[in-house]
Amino acid sequence: MNTISKLGLGGHSFIEQLGNDPKASFEEQCAIVSACLDRGISLIDTTYYQERVALGNVLRQLNRRGEARIVAWNFFKQPGKERDLVEPTRYEPHHIDTMLAELQTDYIDILVVHTHEDADKLRYELGLAKQWMAEGKVKQAALGMVKPEHLQLLPEGHPVSCILAPYNAFNQAAMETFEQARSMNMEVIALSPFIRGYKLDEIGENTAEVSEILLRWVASQELVGHVIVSMRKKDWVLANLEAERHGALSEEDQRRLNSWIDRLA
Ligand SMILES: NC(=O)c1ccc[n+]([C@@H]2O[C@H](COP(=O)([O-])OP(=O)(O)OC[C@H]3O[C@@H](n4cnc5c(N)ncnc54)[C@H](OP(=O)(O)O)[C@@H]3O)[C@@H](O)[C@H]2O)c1
Structure with a gap:
């Protein structure tokens, strides 16, 4: 069945760090991506270079690159830190070809510029993104980890049509940014x-029910175009799609969620 879903697959699904479970085997990674693509989840995020390499290998194995909408951020391999999760690096002209080679593709669907406070440098990076779009190497440019001031400072003729930021029931700070981005006709990705799954453990109740409520809280919001979840098991894909199908929270679900927020926020 192929229905329209707001869910996207997070790149942390492909790495060992930043999750509750051990790294998925290559076979499991292929099964996860297949399960997503088969069910209408085409948006796949990659943050660290290790995730780009993993996704490139999976899509080549599956021969399904054309079905995925790949998101890629400016986190690059650094000498001596090949196994680490490093900080973002500002884009330079050579970076696009590195990313394309890691992903084994000739275009990136959404290229993310990680925001920072150096306005001149950010303008330079957006210029590069625009050039790569003109060359057909990038389809769409986005800003990641955005705050309202970043949107206000966007220069005339900028290429940004999408924003990404963490947004969940426990961290609603991005709501204002999302509202502003929507008013600028930008796509919003939560x-x-x-x-990172930590809240599922902290809440300490039935994990299936907790994850369903947290996911429905985000996915049912009109403001939110997509929700990126990392999933190291194919079963999570099916469970999260089912949760999404249940739609907005009931009053009882919302009361339950409020009690967790009161206890843990
Ligand atoms: N957080 C940020 O600041 C940030 C920044 C840039 C990009 N992103 C993107 O956003 C994606 C998602 O964010 P995130 O990794 O912070 O965490 P998340 O998606 O909020 O949580 C992922 C965790 O939830 C678990 N999980 C997923 N579905 C589940 C289910 N149905 N039942 C039980 N557990 C479930 C996963 O467990 P397993 O370990 O078993 O899979 C994983 O540990 C990342 O992969 C990345 O692409 C996030």
């Missing part, structure tokens, strides 16, 4: 519905 990250981290379970706060």
